[in-house]
Amino acid sequence: MNRFFGFLKKEFYHIFRDKRSMLILFGMPIVQIMLFGYVINTDLKDVKMAVLDHSKDEYTAEMINKITSSGYFQLIDNLESIDEADAVFRKGDVKLILVFEPDFGKKLIKDSKGSIQILTDASDPNMANLEVSYLQGILQNYNIEINKEKQMGTAIQAKSRMYFNSNLESVFMFVPGIMATILMLVSAMMTSISIAREKELGTMEILLVSPLNPLQIILGKVTPYLALSFINALVIVGMGYFVFGVPVLGSFVLLMAESILFIFLALSIGIFISTVAKSQQVAMMLSMFVLMLPTIILSGFIFPIRNMPLPLQVISNIIPPKWFIVILKNIMLKGVGFEYVWKETLILLAMTMGFIGLSLKKFKIRLQ
Amino acid sequence: MDMNSDVKVIKVKNLCKKFGDFTANDNLSFEVSKGEIFGFLGANGAGKTTAIKILCGLSYPSSGEISVAGFDVYKQREQLKRNIGYMSQKFSLYEDLTVFENIRFYGGIYGLSKEVIHSKADDLLKKLDLQHARNKRISSLPLGWKQKLAFSVAIFHDPEIVFLDEPTGGVDPVTRRQFWDLIYEASRQGITIFVTTHYMDEAEYCDRVSIMVDGKIEALDTPAKLKEDFNAEDMDQVFLALARKAINIE
Numbered sequence: 001m002n003r004f005f006g007f008l009k010k011e012f013y014h015i016f017r018d019k020r021s022m023l024i025l026f027g028m029p030i031v032q033i034m035l036f037g038y039v040i041n042t043d044l045k046d047v048k049m050a051v052l053d054h055s056k057d058e059y060t061a062e063m064i065n066k067i068t069s070s071g072y073f074q075l076i077d078n079l080e081s082i083d084e085a086d087a088v089f090r091k092g093d094v095k096l097i098l099v100f101e102p103d104f105g106k107k108l109i110k111d112s113k114g115s116i117q118i119l120t121d122a123s124d125p126n127m128a129n130l131e132v133s134y135l136q137g138i139l140q141n142y143n144i145e146i147n148k149e150k151q152m153g154t155a156i157q158a159k160s161r162m163y164f165n166s167n168l169e170s171v172f173m174f175v176p177g178i179m180a181t182i183l184m185l186v187s188a189m190m191t192s193i194s195i196a197r198e199k200e201l202g203t204m205e206i207l208l209v210s211p212l213n214p215l216q217i218i219l220g221k222v223t224p225y226l227a228l229s230f231i232n233a234l235v236i237v238g239m240g241y242f243v244f245g246v247p248v249l250g251s252f253v254l255l256m257a258e259s260i261l262f263i264f265l266a267l268s269i270g271i272f273i274s275t276v277a278k279s280q281q282v283a284m285m286l287s288m289f290v291l292m293l294p295t296i297i298l299s300g301f302i303f304p305i306r307n308m309p310l311p312l313q314v315i316s317n318i319i320p321p322k323w324f325i326v327i328l329k330n331i332m333l334k335g336v337g338f339e340y341v342w343k344e345t346l347i348l349l350a351m352t353m354g355f356i357g358l359s360l361k362k363f364k365i366r367l368q
Numbered sequence: 369m370d371m372n373s374d375v376k377v378i379k380v381k382n383l384c385k386k387f388g389d390f391t392a393n394d395n396l397s398f399e400v401s402k403g404e405i406f407g408f409l410g411a412n413g414a415g416k417t418t419a420i421k422i423l424c425g426l427s428y429p430s431s432g433e434i435s436v437a438g439f440d441v442y443k444q445r446e447q448l449k450r451n452i453g454y455m456s457q458k459f460s461l462y463e464d465l466t467v468f469e470n471i472r473f474y475g476g477i478y479g480l481s482k483e484v485i486h487s488k489a490d491d492l493l494k495k496l497d498l499q500h501a502r503n504k505r506i507s508s509l510p511l512g513w514k515q516k517l518a519f520s521v522a523i524f525h526d527p528e529i530v531f532l533d534e535p536t537g538g539v540d541p542v543t544r545r546q547f548w549d550l551i552y553e554a555s556r557q558g559i560t561i562f563v564t565t566h567y568m569d570e571a572e573y574c575d576r577v578s579i580m581v582d583g584k585i586e587a588l589d590t591p592a593k594l595k596e597d598f599n600a601e602d603m604d605q606v607f608l609a610l611a612r613k614a615i616n617i618e
Contacts, residue, residue, distance in 0.1 A: 006476030010465065017464045202458025206522075209424050209454040209531075210477045211446060 003212065007220035014194065015224060021190065029182045029232050033239045036174040047131055049096040050077035050088055057105030059114070066142050067098070072134050089121045096120045096131050175240035176328035177301030179233060180321035183259065184295050187229045187266030188273065189287035191222050195274035196283035214363060222267045229266070233259040237332075249335025258331065258345065262324045265348050268355035269320070275362040295321045323347050375402040377528050377560045378423065383432035385418050392418040393429070394583040400576075402528075405551065405561040407571050407591075410580030411611050416564050419580075420531055423562070425449050437528040450478065453530035453559075455522040457537035461514060463507040467498060470506060471521060478525035492520050512543040519550050523559055530554065532563040536570065548573050568604040577603070579610050586610050 015021045049067075053060050068075045077094060079085065088094045099117035101107070108114040118135055122128035198204040198221075207217050233256065240246035248255060269291065277283035296302060298312060299321040305313055316322050323344040330336050338345070378400035385393040392415045400406045410416045421427045423436050425445040434441045439448035461470050468489060475485035493499045496516055506514060515535070523530050532551075536544045548570070555561055563574065571577050571591060578588040587594055587610060591603055598606045 003477050003479060006473055010462065010469070010473045013465055013469065014462070201460070201463075202456050203460050203462060205456055205458075206454060206460045206474075207477070208426055209449060209452070210474075211449045211479065212477050213446075 004216060004220060007212070007216070008223055011194075011220060011224045015228070024190065025186060025228055025232070028185065029178070029236050030239070032178050032182065033175070033236060033243070036178055045072065046074040047072060047095050048076045048093050049073045049098060050079050050094045051075060052079040052082060052085070052097060052099045053104075054102040055100045055104035055106075057103075059105040059108055060100045063100075063139070063142055064098075067135065067138050070134075070138055072138075085119055089119075094121070095127065096135065098135070174301075175236065175244070175246045176325045176332065177296075177299070177321075179236045179259070179328060180262070180299060180301065180324050181292070181295050182232055182236060183229050183263055183324075184266050184269075184291055184321060185287075186232055187225050187263050188270035188291055189284065191225050191267055191270035192273035192277060192283040192287055193280050194225075195221050195271070196277045196280045199274075200279045218271060222271065225270075226260075226263055226267060229263045230256075230260065233263070246332065247335075248332050250331035250337060254338055254341075255328070255331045258324070258327050258341070258348075261345065261348050261352070262320070265320055265352040265355070268352050268359065272355045272359045272362070275359050294319045298322070300325055320348065320351050376400065377402045377437055378406075378562065379433070379435045380423075381433040383419065383422065383434055384430045385415075385422060385427075386430045391583050393422070396432070396580075396585055398578060398585060398588055400529075400560055400562065402560055403555050403558045405555050405563065405573065405575045407574030407577035408562060408564045408580070409571055409577055409607065410564075414580040415583040416580055417533070420533060420562075420564070424452060424454055424531055450525075451528045453522040453525065453527040454533070455518050455530065455535050456533040457535065461506045461518050461521065464505060466503045466505055467493070467509070467517065468502045470517070471524065474521045475524055480525060488524065492524070496520060511539060512546065515539060515543065515547055516550060519547065519554075523554055527559065529560040529562055532561065534564050534566060536565065536567065544570070568602065568607055571603040571607070579607060581610050 015025070051064055053064070064075065067073050073096070077088065079088065079097065082099065085097055088097065097119040099119065101115045101117075104114045104116075116139065118132055120128040120131055195204075195218075198207065204217075208214070212220075237248060237255065241248060270287075273283055273286050273290070277286055298305075298308075298316045298319045300316065301321070305316050305322070308316065327341045327344045327348075330341050334340075376399045378398075380399070381397050383393050383396040384391065394415075396419060408416055408420070418427075422429045422434065422441060425436070425441055425448045428442065436448050437451040439445075439451065441448065462473070465473065471489045471492065472485055475488070480488070493502055496513075498513065498517065501509060501513070506517075509517070519530075519532075519535065522532075536547055539547070544567070551561055551563070551573075563570075565571065574591065576588065576590050577594060578585050579594075580586065587597075587606070589597070594600075594606050595602065598609050600606045600609065
């Protein structure tokens with residue numbers, strides 16, 4: 001046991017003395033959460049917009065006033081015709097155009113119904129989506145206001161159309177995705193690099209020649225990353241909750257238990273990679289391309305799986321983070337218990353066993 | 369060099385190691401006495417590394433009777449490993465740890481107690497004149513020091529035998545000479561030295577030398593006797609005479 005603690009101590013020295021490791025371990029989760037958090041949660045400010053007002057009456061004037069005084073939007077252009085829209089968007093400043101139909105005010109009073117069209121530059125889909133919802137929010141408020149004040153049963157209908165990207169997906173929830181990415185990065189990539197480093201430096205030979213058995217060596221290598229990954233999981237959930245208000249509706253204990261399972265899986269993948277990779281460089285490349293890219297692209301973190309072509313949807317099933325993200329979303333956002341995530345849990349467990357088995361097999365062949 | 373005691377610490381009888389159709393070690397038999405400096409020579413691919421791995425308990429032989437430090441390589445690996453030291457060309461110290469941290473780590477994995485580690489480390493640093501560097505990182509030390517330290521760490525737990533796999537690779541002649549002084553000293557203390565090298569002048573420093581060609585031991589004797597047998601001026605010529613027969617040189 002003493003030997004084992006000596007080993008752990010050495011591992012922590014390696015980690016704490018390496019600036020790169022420290023940066024990945026502690027800088028990365030925070031930076032990622034901040035980045036993704038603000039990409040999605042940014043309060044809009046001074047979005048440049050244009051108005052095409054075919055009606056020019058007191059209602060449209062009042063609405064424009066409401067919108068520009070909200071602080072979210074800034075009116076920089078008045079258009080004369082819809083034909084200008086495309087050119088204005090292409091110029092790039094204007095992100096959103098508000099179109100009032102002819103006789104908007106009159107129709108509003110007469111038919112209790114006025115139509116507005118919102119055109120957005122969706123070359124940046126997330127922003128476009130945000131802008132539309134903010135604008136709709138303002139219009140909604142106005143709608144309620146005039147209903148109250150003027151005792152009218154009016155309804156303003158806003159119809160939006162996304163320019164440059166008409167099939168916009170709903171905003172993704174980023175905390176589960178970041179959690180999967182970071183745990184994968186820390187557990188799998190860092191362990192595989194750290195084991196590969198011992199091989200590269202020749203210290204692995206010394207360890208193998210020593211009375212330590214291979215299991216002790218591997219446990220010594222992975223335990224620090226298990227601990228640090230767990231801390232990362234806490235930090236991510238904590239930051240999501242306190243900074244961005246991402247809820248944990250389900251059981252926190254269950255959430256952490258599932259996270260530990262996923263960390264074990266990632267560690268076993270890291271060990272497997274290190275049995276294949278002879279150098280740190282190879283371990284890093286393998287982790288990057290075999291783990292990180294699929295984690296980010298195919299796990300449903302950023303791109304919804306149901307929108308992928310069928311072959312990719314099938315492939316996504318073998319991407320471990322996909323299942324973890326499902327579990328996280330279920331527990332955190334839907335607040336369900338174990339009875340709703342046991343299938344995914346079993347899949348993760350089976351994958352962990354699989355990778356440990358593969359690693360053992362590779363290791364035995366090498367020693368024969 | 370006291371060879372009278374003549375305790376055999378390495379006994380190898382008919383060692384064979386096959387990888388599929390390839391025979392890496394073909395029926396090796398030799399013995400090494402306590403305190404002896406045994407040179408294990410051969411071209412790359414001759415099967416040296418395979419044999420060393422077996423002797424260190426890292427891989428099993430296909431057949432043969434082998435005991436190292438009195439322990440059987442099949443059944444008593446754990447004890448065997450406790451009683452040997454190992455150092456390779458790569459020096460095997462952790463560059464990001466200090467001198468003392470390295471000593472403590474290696475002492476620790478061989479199960480030495482904290483007190484023993486501290487007192488032995490003090491003695492060692494004094495002997496190597498490295499007290500001032502005790503808390504310096506290995507990365508800041510010159511190559512020669514690293515190498516001496518690596519050797520001292522390899523025998524820190526007082527093993528019966530230390531295996532040195534090309535320990536002087538890439539080191540200048542002066543440092544090499546100093547390194548051999550350490551080897552002699554260890555040998556005088558009764559530690560058996562099992563060393564591979566590419567430098568034929570170093571082969572002359574050994575008590576006995578074996579030369580492997582294509583998985584077989586083609587010659588085994590004292591350097592003086594070998595030179596006589598091959599009618600050679602130095603070990604280089606002996607080695608070349610044997611290596612010419614090889615088919616497996618990489």
